[in-house]
Amino acid sequence: MADSPRNAHVPVRREYVDELRWTFSHRRSWLIAFTANLILAAAFVGYERYSPRTGGLKLAGAAAELAAWVLASTLTTNQLGDDAANVLSRIDHGDHIVHILLSKDLVLASLLLPITLAVSVAAQLDITRMNRLAPSLTEDLLDVFVVLLWLGIGALTSVLMPYRNIPLRARWRARxxxxxxxxxxxxxxxxxxxxxxxxxxxxxxxxxxxxxGRRTNLAEYSTTFVFWGATVWVGGLALATLYVRRAPDRFLTDLRRPS
Structure with a gap:
């Protein structure tokens, strides 16, 4: 894969840009799955929050729930297996596993967070008065917390249980x-x-x-969640790195298996 991103010993920003370019140019099936997940999650959240009595939606917390349902998928838990050939190429060229996971995490977050934050802001514009908008926007930090939490879990599961996507017809034969x-x-x-x-x-x-509680000190309350989410994310990356260092052969075998 001569045109796959080679990211060893380059800044994180460059790795992110390369991964973003790679995603849009070579991972169309992943982008389709992301879009489908987003649409299905929006439909589910909308249905769950629809109020027949008022004919409207219960908007408070909708963005965080939307993010959670999008991320509760193999988009997050199988980031390496879904792009196995490219990941193996990067490893062969000396790229560190934490760099690979970090760049993929940043791409996923940069695609999802603007959408959930836009939903959150739109909801708050609808349900709050302008003089209460600033404190309400602080609750958007909870959307960031949800994303960070799932990225931390996904980093670990992506090295523990990677699998390659194959066509369903081939999957049916490979029982x-x-x-x-x-x-x-x-x-x-x-x-x-x-x-x-x-x-x-x-x-x-x-x-x-x-x-x-959130009503009395909303900014501090929300920031605590973001701090904990960042801790889980960093911890997930650290545990994933430790696993790959301790069991490199098992990890590479799982990543290479035609599953």
Whole structure:
């Protein structure tokens, strides 16, 4: 893959730009999946929040929920396997796994965050008065928290359970791959209902004890969540790096397997 991004020993900004260019030029199926996930998540959130009594939507918190449902997918938990050939090429050329994960995380975040923040701002313009808009916008930090939390989890699962996407017809014939493939498909939803609540709990507890709730100290309350989300993200990247260092052969075997 001569035209794949070669990012060893280059600044993070350059890695991000290269990965963004690579995504739009070579990963159209991933972009289609991202768009489909976004549409399905919007439809689900809209249906769930529709009020037959008022004929409107319950908009508060809609953006964070939208982000959570988009990210609760293999878009996040299989970032390496979905682009396995390019990832292997980058590794062969000396690129560090944390650089690869970081560039992919930044691309995913830069695609999703503007959308969720726009939804959040639009919702708050609709449900708040202008003199309360500034504090309401502070709640947008909770959207950032959701994204950071999932990126941290996705970094780790992307090295623990990478799998290559193959056409469904080929998947049907390769029945030996079904158990692993089904497990990888189910993983994001298992995480959504089990690990995510556990990882969210410390932020709720810390923010509540330190600042007494979101109504009294909204900026500090929301910032606590973002700080915890960033901690989980960095921790996920660190654990992913540690795993690849400790079990490089297993990681590369999983990434190369035609699953």
């Amino acid at each position: 030996r791959t079904w158990p692993r493939w089904l497990a990888c498909q189910a993983l994001p939803y298992v995480l959504f209902f089990t690990v995510i609540p556990l990882l969210t709990w410390p932020a709720y507890e810390a923010a509540g004890h330190l600042f007494g």
